[in-house]
Amino acid sequence: SQQGEEDxxxxxxxEGENATMNCSYKTSINNLQWYRQNSGRGLVHLIxxxxxxxxxxxxxxxxxxxxxKKSSSLLITASRAADTASYFCATEEVGNExxxxxxxxxxxxxx
Amino acid sequence: KAGVTQTPRYLIKTRGQQVTxxxxxxxxxxxxSWYQQTPGQGLQFLFEYFSETQRNKGNFPGRFSGRQxxxxxxxxxxxxxxxxxxxxxxxxxxxxxxxxETQYFGPGTRLLVL
Numbered sequence: 532s533q534q535g536e537e538d539x540x541x542x543x544x545x546e547g548e549n550a551t552m553n554c555s556y557k558t559s560i561n562n563l564q565w566y567r568q569n570s571g572r573g574l575v576h577l578i579x580x581x582x583x584x585x586x587x588x589x590x591x592x593x594x595x596x597x598x599x600k601k602s603s604s605l606l607i608t609a610s611r612a613a614d615t616a617s618y619f620c621a622t623e624e625v626g627n628e629x630x631x632x633x634x635x636x637x638x639x640x641x642x
Numbered sequence: 643k644a645g646v647t648q649t650p651r652y653l654i655k656t657r658g659q660q661v662t663x664x665x666x667x668x669x670x671x672x673x674x675s676w677y678q679q680t681p682g683q684g685l686q687f688l689f690e691y692f693s694e695t696q697r698n699k700g701n702f703p704g705r706f707s708g709r710q711x712x713x714x715x716x717x718x719x720x721x722x723x724x725x726x727x728x729x730x731x732x733x734x735x736x737x738x739x740x741x742x743e744t745q746y747f748g749p750g751t752r753l754l755v756l
Contacts, residue, residue, distance in 0.1 A: 564744070573646070573732055573747035619685065629698055630675070630745065632685035 535620045535633025543639040550607040552636040554620030555600075561623040563596055563603050564630070568617045577605075577618075607638075615640045644669065646735050646748035654754045660721040663751045667714050667735030673697075674716040675745065676708060679730040688731075691716055692738075720753075728755045 538553045554563070562581045566574040580587045580596045580603070587594045593606040607614055620633040647666045655661050667674050675698075676688040687700040691710035708718040714735070720727055730752050734745035 566747075573749045574734075576744045576746065579744055621685075629687045629690075629700060631687065632677075634684050 535622055535631065537618075537620060537633040537636045539636060540634070541637040541639070543641060544610060546610055546612055546640050546642050548610055550610050550614070550638055550640075552605050552618055552638070554603045554605070554633050556603075556620075556622045556631075556633075557601065558622075559625040560598070561625055563594075564621045564623070565592075565594060565603075565605050566619045566621060566632075568619065568635075570616075574619065610638075610640045612640050612642050614638060646733060646746050648731075648733055648748040648751050650751060651749065652752050652754075654756065655723050656756050657723055657725060659723050660719060661723060661753060662717055662719045663731055663733075663753075665716045665718075665733035665735075665748060667716070667733075668746055671735035671737050671746070672714050673736045673738060673743070674710055674714065675734045675736075676716070676718050677732045677734070678702075679732060679750075680726075680728070685732075688718065723755045725755050728753060 535556045564579045565577040591608045617635045619635045673692045675690040690698040710716045730750045732750045734747045736743040
């Protein structure tokens, strides 16, 4: 079963704009991770945020975590064509070390 | 360091057959996890191995099994294949046990069951 639900399911923006995608989950977590996947290939780890952290940055990526709302957001600033991919959140649940993936957001950057 | 490698990359089987997929983790990584990705169910956790022991298992039937060798390489086996087993199978490795650790994914094995 899916732990995370991502919103929106698909997003198309112009190159240079910012892209925001959201992830909601159901149970208490140890950490939340974001991954990118290009065209049915392997996943690439983007960023990990622990449950006691509220915000984290990595290059053009900014991730926030609100454990009271059980939600996270991923912001990609100044988008590029190469950012076109599917983005997944994944949660490490407390007491259950399985990594559970969300449904994913398909991001398309229009040149 | 070389990344996670998976073999074969593509596979076509028929219903009722069995299949074995292989995953070689990044050198020094001791944890290997397997996932199944389908359009309908998304990414689902199959199992995790750490130091040759299965640490965690997802909700898959017993037809799905795996093992890990002393060099951390892992194999997963699916017996009596069904059409619904058609999927992209991904493995991921991490240095220690998977909790709180970044996982590095391989390119996947795409299995088609006819």
